[in-house]
Amino acid sequence: METPDEILADAAASGDRAAFGQLLARHYDRIFSLSWRLTGTKTDAEDLTQDICAALPAKLQSFRGQARFSTWLYRVTVNAAHDRRRRRATYARATTGWGDWETARQTEISEGATATDWLTQAMTQLSPELRDTVALTLGEDLTQAEAAAILGLSEGTIAWRMAEVKKHLRRIAEQEAIQ
Numbered sequence: 001m002e003t004p005d006e007i008l009a010d011a012a013a014s015g016d017r018a019a020f021g022q023l024l025a026r027h028y029d030r031i032f033s034l035s036w037r038l039t040g041t042k043t044d045a046e047d048l049t050q051d052i053c054a055a056l057p058a059k060l061q062s063f064r065g066q067a068r069f070s071t072w073l074y075r076v077t078v079n080a081a082h083d084r085r086r087r088r089a090t091y092a093r094a095t096t097g098w099g100d101w102e103t104a105r106q107t108e109i110s111e112g113a114t115a116t117d118w119l120t121q122a123m124t125q126l127s128p129e130l131r132d133t134v135a136l137t138l139g140e141d142l143t144q145a146e147a148a149a150i151l152g153l154s155e156g157t158i159a160w161r162m163a164e165v166k167k168h169l170r171r172i173a174e175q176e177a178i179q
Helices: 005-013 017-039 042-062 069-095 098-123 128-139 144-151 155-178
Strands: none
Touching (some): 005 017, 005 042, 005 069, 017 042, 017 069
16 A cells, blocks of 8 residues: 555655655656646746755645645645746846946946047147146046156146146047037
């Protein structure tokens, strides 16, 4: 005579591996076929079935025998499918906008690179003295006082040079806009 599922479940919950193996042998196909119907794809059904089988030893602790084991196992499978859907929905909500954010980030990088390229090209049109000043104040992020000390000039001269740089860059930008 075949041992009832409920007795095997109690034994498996107590750590009986053979009882657990018998339960899986009896019900694996049932779990898989229900999982396939709930998920709609073989791959998702395989993953869900694997997750259920891995969690089943711990879940057996909650089996009280108030319903048939197969009924309880159906409920475990349905709950696992619902949990999987909820996790996927949460993940989908979390990732919504990610593509938009990445697109915006790439656009910002591209625009920054374009601006840097333009500035680099425009800098070649400046005199070496103005280029040195810009390289130190903007490129190296030094204060005008620090740039003045390095170049052996007064801070006022550095300020005048930066004003000249701005004039030159405006002029270059205006010429490019006309063309």
